[in-house]
Amino acid sequence: MRIATWNINGVRARHERLLAWLRDKAPDVLCLQEIKCEDKSFPKADIEALGWETATYGQKAYNGVAILSRSGLSAVERGFADGQAEDPQARLIAATVTGARVVCAYFPNGKEVGSEAYDYKLAWVERLRAKLAPLVTPASELALCGDYNVAPASIDVYDPVAWEGKILCSEPERAAFRGLLALGLTDALRALHPSEVAYTWWDYRELGFPKNKGMRLDHLLITAGLAKRLVRAEVDRNERKGKQASDHAPVVIEVAAG
DNA sequence: ATGGCAATGTTTCATTGA
Numbered sequence: 001m002r003i004a005t006w007n008i009n010g011v012r013a014r015h016e017r018l019l020a021w022l023r024d025k026a027p028d029v030l031c032l033q034e035i036k037c038e039d040k041s042f043p044k045a046d047i048e049a050l051g052w053e054t055a056t057y058g059q060k061a062y063n064g065v066a067i068l069s070r071s072g073l074s075a076v077e078r079g080f081a082d083g084q085a086e087d088p089q090a091r092l093i094a095a096t097v098t099g100a101r102v103v104c105a106y107f108p109n110g111k112e113v114g115s116e117a118y119d120y121k122l123a124w125v126e127r128l129r130a131k132l133a134p135l136v137t138p139a140s141e142l143a144l145c146g147d148y149n150v151a152p153a154s155i156d157v158y159d160p161v162a163w164e165g166k167i168l169c170s171e172p173e174r175a176a177f178r179g180l181l182a183l184g185l186t187d188a189l190r191a192l193h194p195s196e197v198a199y200t201w202w203d204y205r206e207l208g209f210p211k212n213k214g215m216r217l218d219h220l221l222i223t224a225g226l227a228k229r230l231v232r233a234e235v236d237r238n239e240r241k242g243k244q245a246s247d248h249a250p251v252v253i254e255v256a257a258g
Numbered sequence: 259a260t261g262g263c264a265a266t267g268t269t270t271c272a273t274t275g276a
Contacts, residue, residue, distance in 0.1 A: 009275085010265050034275085036265065061266050062274070109276060149276070168276060201276070204263035211261090217276075241260045247276085 001071070001255050002027040003102065005145035005218055006239075007201075007248035011035040011066075014246055015043055021239060022050050027252060028071050029097050031104035031145040035064035042066065059090035065104045065146075069097045082131050087124070100226065101135060105146035113170050121149070125176040129183065136183040141225040141258075144185065147218050147248065150177045152187070155197060156216035168215060185221035188253045189233045198235050201248045208247075209240055218251050229256040 004027040008014045011032065022030070030052070035042060039058040047054050051070045057078040058064040067073065075096045079086045091106040105128065110121035135142055150173045154160035163169045181187065189198055199214030208214060222230065232254035240249040 013265060034265095061268095109274080111275085147276095151276095166276095202260095203276070207260090207262050209260055215276075237260085244264095245260090247264080 001029070001098065001100070001257070002252055003029045003031075003143055003145060003220060003255065004250050004252040005031040005033070005104070005147075005220055006250035007033040007106070007147040007218060007246060009034050009036070009246040009248065011042060011064075012037055013244065015046070017239070017244060017246075018043070019046055019050065021250070022047065022052065022068070025236070025250075025252065026070075028069065029102055030068040030250075031102065032066040032068070033064075033104065033106035033147045034062075035066050036061060037064060055093060055095050057090045057093040063090045063106055065090060065093045065106050067093055067095045067102055067104050069095070069102075071098050073097060080127060080131055082127070084127075091124070092128070100141040100143060103132070103142065103144045103146075105144060105148070107147060107149045109149050110167050110173070112167055113165065118167070122172055122176060125173075125179070129176075129179050132180070133183055136185060136223055138184065138224050140223050142223045143226060144180065144221040145219075148177065149217055150174060151215045151217060152177050152190075152219075155195070156199070158199070158213040158215065168217065180221055185223060186227040186230075188220045188222050188227070188230055189216070189235070189251065191227060191230060192233045200235050200251055202240060204247050218248055220251060220253050222253070222255075226255050229258055230254070231256050
């Protein structure tokens with residue numbers, strides 16, 4: 001099974017690129033973040049015509065997440081659905097695909113360390129951690145896929161000195177990321193490529209991509225049940241090239257049949 | 259090569275992103 005995650009930065013602006021990418025890569029599951037549209041504007045029919053079912057949790061202009069699957073989708077859950085007041089921002093959707101729980105998440109950006117948005121970010125990650133805690137067991141099959149807006153280590157930042165302590169790289173954000181790992185999750189890309197520079201995002205400004213000034217912000221964290229069958233994990237840098245590319249590249253993993 | 263912000267709505271500028 002191939003599982004992919006991609007912050008598409010506006011699904012309407014990326015309509016043709018999305019369809020072309022699906023046809024070319026044909027993942028079993030694709031988690032999308034920042035679809036930036038309401039559910040009614042999502043290109044559901046075009047995607048279904050290619051063979052993928054869709055589940056969306058959209059919002060006008062900002063945020064918005066979706067899961068695409070060509071192996072079925074069941075038990076779709078939008079938002080935290082944890083009994084507390086729902087997050088007004090559409091950042092989380094989950095579904096079950098062939099027995100595996102797929103969680104698609106668009107973590108808050110946080111704007112600036114110490115800001116209100118930063119506090120919201122840290123609280124949001126903790127709320128997600130608490131939600132996932134009972135679902136992550138040695139035998140369970142779960143993948144937390146998305147744009148975490150956290151660069152976990154120096155190797156994941158083009159200029160770690162300049163970014164030290166800054167948003168995306170601050171110690172509390174990295175500790176929150178490690179808190180997710182501590183549930184029993186494995187960083188799929190790092191499991192197979194422990195010392196490879198594997199950025200997933202490059203700023204549109206200042207020739208970020210040509211100069212490879214990027215960060216690794218998009219991750220797939222998987223339970224041991226999936227990690228033991230993990231055979232491939234890679235960033236599709238090719239999708240960052242050319243006109244009208246998202247500023248994020250897709251990340252794809254492959255898990256052998258169980 | 260892969261190229262010096264981009265998408266969206268509040269629209270001819272403001273907001274957000276990372």
